[in-house]
Amino acid sequence: MSIEIKAPTFPESVADGTVATWHKQPGEACAADELIVDIETDKVVLEVVAPADGVLASIIKGEGDTVLSEEVLAIFEAGAVASAAPAAATAVVADVTATDAEKIGPAARKLIDENNLDASKIQGTGKNGGITKEDVQNYINNPSAAAPVAAAAPAPAAKPAAAVINVPVGDRVEKRVPMTRLRATIAKRLVEAQQNAAMLTTYNEVNMKPVMELRKQYKDLFEKVHGGTRLGFMSFFVKAATEALKRFPAVNASIDGNDMVYHGYQDIGVAVSTERGLMVPVLRDTDSMSLADVEATIADFGKRGRDGKLGMDDMQGGTFTITNGGVFGSLMSTPILNPPQTAILGMHKIQERPMAVNGQVVILPMMYLALSYDHRMIDGKEAVQFLVTIKDLLEDPARLLLEV
Structure with a gap:
């Protein structure tokens, strides 16, 4: 037949x-x-x-x-x-x-x-x-x-x-390779984001010692209780961003023509680097997800991204994006917006630096944070306060549980 x-x-x-x-x-x-x-x-x-x-x-x-x-x-x-x-x-x-x-x-x-x-x-x-x-x-x-x-x-x-x-050492060669559809689309969207948005970036830094100590204390028990799911840093950032998005709705909004669309939910995209290019699968309703749910879903995204198994449904929508250049060693960068979203958070490398604490010089594991935002939708005050909220929640993780 x-x-x-x-x-x-x-x-x-x-x-x-x-x-x-x-x-x-x-x-x-x-x-x-x-x-x-x-x-x-x-x-x-x-x-x-x-x-x-x-x-x-x-x-x-x-x-x-x-x-x-x-x-x-x-x-x-x-x-x-x-x-x-x-x-x-x-x-x-x-x-x-x-x-x-x-x-x-x-x-x-x-x-x-x-x-x-x-x-x-x-x-x-x-x-x-x-x-x-x-x-x-x-x-x-x-x-x-x-x-x-x-x-x-x-x-x-x-x-x-x-x-x-077979090129002898020292020869000057070139190789022309056509862009894949995915790479061409990524290039087009990134250029459009810079041309169509009033994009600004604000920076801050966060002391990662409290999160690192909490992770060190509970990572073995966490993995045992949650069936092999490992406790990483991304889940803390997702939960901190979720709480900050609830407090600053404009950062969780998008622009559609002359309309500002406010979303009553938090769907956070997590940038995943694959051989085919950058993909941004979306965590749905992160407000109702536990740390284990976030870690397990991100691990699944990473595996399916490497295997080329991510589907369109995984990447549709999203109200906010987090990208982690720190896994590649980036100390500081300016992330580009993921339209039609109005903000994106950039994580970076954790590096020990001398910091002044109560008049004393203390060596602390610090991370630079970058928030790029569309100034058409978000005022500088909101952007700065949003980033400070994430910083405060990460430096005192108990506030994530208490939502204070």
Whole structure:
């Protein structure tokens, strides 16, 4: 039975997508729910899986093609058995000699063509010795580990871009790589944020010693009680920001045209760095979340972000954002707004510094905080008081429980 494999249904905020990677080739067998193709959108990478056991009969949309919501990507034969030598797969490697045993998928072929590589030198680890995208990438990263070539074989003609792969030390080279849709969208949104908002940043610093001591005292018990969930610093910042947002509603608001939209809930986005770019999944109703809930959800976001499993629903909405450049060693920075939100909090590296306390010089673990805000919505007084509230709550964590 023939089944049309269609692109997922995109939400209203996503116009179209791009076919990123075909994981199966025409003629290959697929198990039910096995990954067939990745669709990259402006926000996330969506996975399309096999609807049943069968064979991928033909591909309609190749890698790099733009697709609309629910557009047909391929034809799938449910219950069919994989052929020994599918014609479509043969067509993909038509430029390889007939005696060549490798099978090269579209993703691998694209990478080979972009880098002007000799496919005969690449050791395939796929099915029946097929060359995968990972095999090509491994060859690019470590060409010395390539499959040996027979001495009698003539040396391939030199190719113009070969120097990009094997470059003698000291040579000046350049490599042009097109932006992914996600990276291009991030760039566009960041530029729009700077052009369309009256963005200012206010700074403060917080003594992290009370939170660090509390964490040190209870982290083992916390992890034991909450099923392996580790107690980090981000949960304290999320809860402190939630309390501050309740006290300063303008910081939790957004601008829609000439309207100011005040939100009666706190949905806090947490910036997650992934190989595909910066993503901001959202913690929903943080006022009702415990520290353990926050830590567990953030850990799940991080894992799914690295695996490319974050969905669009995870990143829709959000009334405020927290970004932590300190995990990369940043001492101070100016975070950029995440429209249509009107404020973003930047965390930074914890560093011991000499501080004056009651006339005495004391070494304390300090962190710089930065709050970027849209001056169209938030006055400087509110922004400063908001940041001071977070500082006070973190320097006396008991106030988080007492809400004072």
